Amino acid sequence: MTGLMELQRCGDAGGKTKAGTPCRSPLGLGENGLCMNHDPARKAAAHELHAAGGRASSLAARARRVALPGDVPKVPKTLDDAVRYFAWLTNAIVTGRLDARSGHEAAFALKGFQSAAEKRDLQAEITKLRAELAAARKATPTSRLGLARV
Numbered sequence: 001m002t003g004l005m006e007l008q009r010c011g012d013a014g015g016k017t018k019a020g021t022p023c024r025s026p027l028g029l030g031e032n033g034l035c036m037n038h039d040p041a042r043k044a045a046a047h048e049l050h051a052a053g054g055r056a057s058s059l060a061a062r063a064r065r066v067a068l069p070g071d072v073p074k075v076p077k078t079l080d081d082a083v084r085y086f087a088w089l090t091n092a093i094v095t096g097r098l099d100a101r102s103g104h105e106a107a108f109a110l111k112g113f114q115s116a117a118e119k120r121d122l123q124a125e126i127t128k129l130r131a132e133l134a135a136a137r138k139a140t141p142t143s144r145l146g147l148a149r150v
């Protein structure tokens with residue numbers, strides 16, 4: 001027998017896995033011989049530890065995801081900005097400065113911006129043309145335009 005076999009394990013004190021087999025963990029055994037996961041007295045602490053671990057790893061994953069290159073263009077406001085942003089994005093992805101996943105999401109968001117900006121700009125143009133038309137109608141009698149008011 002080796003020293004490893006002589007290690008006290010959680011299962012020796014009755015700790016069972018979800019599958020119902022004796023728990024083999026030799027780590028962090030309490031006074032009762034149970035590991036943190038199977039010691040009823042330490043269940044809340046174990047849960048807290050798992051939650052903290054989950055938070056830490058999700059924060060780390062998020063940090064990896066948002067590790068952006070230093071030359072990210074400013075937030076686009078115009079269609080020209082969007083074109084410049086697309087150009088930057090393409091270059092950042094192909095040169096490996098931005099991961100493909102982030103690049104894909106950014107491109108998707110940019111397409112949404114582009115579509116909204118096009119509608120916004122068209123709406124502004126329509127509003128401007130309507131105002132010009134109204135002013136022209138006021139300045140010129142309808143009879144001279146050869147138009148009948150509807």
Ligand SMILES: [Zn+2]
Nearest residue numbers: 010015023035
């Ligand atoms: Zn255990």
